[in-house]
Amino acid sequence: MEGGVDYLADERKKAEFDVQQMKIVWAGSHHTFEISDRISKLVANDPAFSKDERTMLPRKELFKNTLRKASYAWKRINDLHLSEEEASQLRFYVDEPAFTDLHWGMFIPAIKGQGTDEQQKKWLPLAYKMQIIGCYAQTELGHGSNVQGLETTATFDPQTDEFVIHSPTLTSSKWWPGGLGKVSTHGVVYARLITDGQEHGIHGFIVQLRRLEDHRPLPGIIIGDIGMKFGNGAYNTMDNGVLRFDHVRIPRDQMLMRVSQVTRDGKVVQSDVPRQLVYGTMVYVRQTIVQDASCALSRAVCIATRYSAVRRQFGSHNGGPETQVIDYKTQQSRLFPLLASAYAFRFVGEWLKWLYTDVTQRLQANDFSTLPEAHACTAGLKSLTTSVTADGIEECRKLCGGHGYLCTSGLPELFAVYVPACTYEGDNIVLMLQVARILMKTVSQLGSGKLPVGTMAYMGRIEHLLQYRCNVQKAEDWLNPAIVLEAFEARAARMSVSCAKKLSKFANPEEGFAELSADLVEAVVAHCQLIVVSKFIEKLQQDIPGKGVKQQLKVLCGVYYLFLLHKHQGDFLATSCVTPKQASLANDQLRVLYSQVRPNAIALVDAFNYTDHFLGSILGRYDGNVYPKLYEAAWKDPLNDSVVPDGYHQYIRPLLKQQRSAKL
Numbered sequence: 065m066e067g068g069v070d071y072l073a074d075e076r077k078k079a080e081f082d083v084q085q086m087k088i089v090w091a092g093s094h095h096t097f098e099i100s101d102r103i104s105k106l107v108a109n110d111p112a113f114s115k116d117e118r119t120m121l122p123r124k125e126l127f128k129n130t131l132r133k134a135s136y137a138w139k140r141i142n143d144l145h146l147s148e149e150e151a152s153q154l155r156f157y158v159d160e161p162a163f164t165d166l167h168w169g170m171f172i173p174a175i176k177g178q179g180t181d182e183q184q185k186k187w188l189p190l191a192y193k194m195q196i197i198g199c200y201a202q203t204e205l206g207h208g209s210n211v212q213g214l215e216t217t218a219t220f221d222p223q224t225d226e227f228v229i230h231s232p233t234l235t236s237s238k239w240w241p242g243g244l245g246k247v248s249t250h251g252v253v254y255a256r257l258i259t260d261g262q263e264h265g266i267h268g269f270i271v272q273l274r275r276l277e278d279h280r281p282l283p284g285i286i287i288g289d290i291g292m293k294f295g296n297g298a299y300n301t302m303d304n305g306v307l308r309f310d311h312v313r314i315p316r317d318q319m320l321m322r323v324s325q326v327t328r329d330g331k332v333v334q335s336d337v338p339r340q341l342v343y344g345t346m347v348y349v350r351q352t353i354v355q356d357a358s359c360a361l362s363r364a365v366c367i368a369t370r371y372s373a374v375r376r377q378f379g380s381h382n383g384g385p386e387t388q389v390i391d392y393k394t395q396q397s398r399l400f401p402l403l404a405s406a407y408a409f410r411f412v413g414e415w416l417k418w419l420y421t422d423v424t425q426r427l428q429a430n431d432f433s434t435l436p437e438a439h440a441c442t443a444g445l446k447s448l449t450t451s452v453t454a455d456g457i458e459e460c461r462k463l464c465g466g467h468g469y470l471c472t473s474g475l476p477e478l479f480a481v482y483v484p485a486c487t488y489e490g491d492n493i494v495l496m497l498q499v500a501r502i503l504m505k506t507v508s509q510l511g512s513g514k515l516p517v518g519t520m521a522y523m524g525r526i527e528h529l530l531q532y533r534c535n536v537q538k539a540e541d542w543l544n545p546a547i548v549l550e551a552f553e554a555r556a557a558r559m560s561v562s563c564a565k566k567l568s569k570f571a572n573p574e575e576g577f578a579e580l581s582a583d584l585v586e587a588v589v590a591h592c593q594l595i596v597v598s599k600f601i602e603k604l605q606q607d608i609p610g611k612g613v614k615q616q617l618k619v620l621c622g623v624y625y626l627f628l629l630h631k632h633q634g635d636f637l638a639t640s641c642v643t644p645k646q647a648s649l650a651n652d653q654l655r656v657l658y659s660q661v662r663p664n665a666i667a668l669v670d671a672f673n674y675t676d677h678f679l680g681s682i683l684g685r686y687d688g689n690v691y692p693k694l695y696e697a698a699w700k701d702p703l704n705d706s707v708v709p710d711g712y713h714q715y716i717r718p719l720l721k722q723q724r725s726a727k728l
């Protein structure tokens with residue numbers, strides 16, 4: 065068989081819904097669809113943004129190429145007078161981690177969130193025009209998760225009205241900040257504030273790192289790249305850096321002073337905003353990471369789904385074509401839950417963006433009441449969605465068999481770029497434990513008359529949820545969203561209450577928390593899955609136009625929650641939320657839903673509207689023309705530049721000769 069063009073054309077004819085309308089649902093609105101469609105094509109059609117050789121370039125060339133692309137992207141953004149939204153879409157579709165991610169994604173938000181109006185006025189215009197380039201320098205060699213444990217010091221010198229930034233130990237060296245190693249001129253540096261010999265916790269400081277004239281480090285600053293990271297190409301386009309300070313002086317007004325101020329005489333004055341706002345940039349980025357999870361997962365799923373329709377293996381009858389691997393039930397049971405998860409994460413990401421916007425507006429009006437909810441949701445959902453996505457990309461690689469292991473499948477690089485999302489912006493377990501603390505606090509306050517709010521509101525019905533009995537009697541009952549929601553609520557509530565009961569037996573609550581932390585993480589997973597399920601169900605209550613679109617989303621929603629129910633049936637059974645019979649009925653219904661996804665699978669991934677450039681995968685090509693393109697690409701590998709490889713005369717020939725003479 066030559067290529068698979070016909071298979072995908074046939075597949076597209078099977079779709080039972082309006083794909084164009086689904087594209088709009090996926091994008092979020094007509095407006096965002098129009099922008100992302102236009103900008104993704106602009107990037108795809110510009111050879112300057114080609115990614116073809118990325119996995120083959122040595123680090124120095126790779127990095128220089130990233131600089132070239134970033135600078136060209138900036139030129140295009142200015143030449144075309146792109147809006148902020150269009151510019152960020154352009155950077156997204158260029159699809160190459162770069163210092164610009166940290167400049168726009170963390171340095172600017174840190175100044176916006178933690179700087180006073182005056183500081184914003186001074187620094188933001190420079191940053192917006194990229195007259196300075198910034199990074200977010202928090203993590204150190206010795207501490208990342210434990211932010212309170214950071215060792216860099218910022219000591220106020222009242223004589224000169226300056227802070228002295230210093231790295232007192234090797235472990236206090238800043239280590240990991242993206243964009244720091246080779247590019248940033250400035251950084252928001254997190255350090256321990258000391259005035260008059262007293263410590264006042266961790267604060268952010270704007271520190272110039274390199275001279276604007278010749279890019280050399282300023283006196284007292286040692287700076288460099290931390291070295292190669294996992295995978296070819298992948299995150300090695302980023303200059304994650306190391307930074308040490310030897311008594312570097314900065315003016316007092318370069319401490320970000322929205323949360324606390326240091327006066328001319330060295331007094332620390334707390335403003336009325338909570339100190340947790342120092343962590344605000346992380347909350348913002350965690351929220352964007354949840355949105356990004358649906359992008360990364362949908363990309364892998366798009367590749368694996370298209371290839372599964374092209375690939376045939378076994379099952380030929382009377383010389384007819386073999387079976388498309390997508391028709392194997394095992395393939396469907398691994399692939400379709402990931403497809404459903406991509407949609408689920410899209411909608412929960414949309415909701416989280418709304419929540420974050422709402423919290424930001426409240427903060428501006430000095431209403432801090434929803435900050436704990438924002439922290440819990442961003443931390444929990446960041447952990448859940450990145451873990452599922454990282455595992456999901458690897459599963460998609462396996463779903464593509466041997467060819468998935470080739471760099472030209474796009475999957476190895478996608479995995480290597482994506483997998484640190486489980487670590488950066490908060491290690492997933494550390495963040496889950498943050499949510500666990502909030503859950504336990506909520507449970508402990510249940511009798512006090514203080515009603516839980518937001519995503520914890522279901523805990524307010526604890527008596528009912530503890531007595532709940534699921535009344536599913538036949539498989540189709542599992543299509544009822546009210547039944548499903550209650551089952552997920554009861555499971556999450558019972559797991560939390562069970563942890564709280566065990567905790568209460570410890571004389572020392574901290575000891576108990578440490579001892580039970582693995583169980584607590586499981587309760588948090590149940591709570592976060594409930595959030596995702598409930599936001600998917602809420603989405604279905606909206607008016608969704610387009611023939612068959614809502615119906616397809618209903619099917620995907622069912623796949624999402626029934627797959628979770630099946631995978632975690634141990635939880636549901638152990639907490640007596642469902643009986644073994646009901647769990648078995650759920651699985652029967654899940655199989656029915658898989659067969660409803662099957663004819664629509666290709667159209668459902670087409671709805672992501674990804675260009676071949678963005679997908680970067682021969683297996684995931686829109687036209688399905690896989691084999692000729694794989695064959696063609698092999699010959700482009702530098703190893704095939706010559707028929708006889710370099711090293712033949714030195715290593716192969718002597719070996720063969722030796723074996724020949726041994727025979728003789």
Ligand SMILES: CCCCCCCCCCCCCCCCCC(=O)SCCNC(=O)CCNC(=O)[C@H](O)C(C)(C)COP(=O)(O)OP(=O)(O)OC[C@H]1O[C@@H](n2cnc3c(N)ncnc32)[C@H](O)[C@@H]1OP(=O)(O)O
Pocket residue numbers: 156165169200202203208209210211212242340341343344346347349352353355356359435436439487488489490491494495498502
């Ligand atoms: C279509 C769309 C596409 C979009 C595309 C966009 C693309 C996106 C891609 C993004 C790429 C990003 C590139 C990578 C960047 C990586 C950057 C980093 O890693 S940078 C480095 C990232 N580094 C990390 O993430 C470090 C992780 N570690 C931490 O965050 C903290 O150390 C800690 C939270 C674990 C503990 O902190 P500690 O101080 O010991 O705190 P305690 O436990 O004692 O709690 C005290 C109280 O505070 C509360 N609270 C806590 N946090 C927050 C918060 N954020 N807020 C509010 N509240 C918070 C807590 O609940 C408690 O409340 P209460 O009980 O008193 O009421």
Ligand SMILES: Cc1cc2nc3c(=O)[nH]c(=O)nc-3n(C[C@H](O)[C@H](O)[C@H](O)COP(=O)(O)OP(=O)(O)OC[C@H]3O[C@@H](n4cnc5c(N)ncnc54)[C@H](O)[C@@H]3O)c2cc1C
Pocket residue numbers: 166200201202203206207208209210239240241242299304484487488489490491492493494497
């Ligand atoms: C690609 C990449 C980019 C990054 N970019 C930046 C950046 O731009 N700026 C920046 O400042 N930082 C950056 N970081 C650093 C990143 O934020 C930290 O690595 C991250 O927060 C995890 O911290 P850690 O390395 O200290 O992990 P550790 O906390 O040392 O984790 C090690 C292990 O210990 C476990 N563990 C730790 N604490 C606990 C606990 N209390 N209970 C149970 N288990 C625990 C963790 O689960 C993990 O398994 C980046 C990191 C990466 C990988």
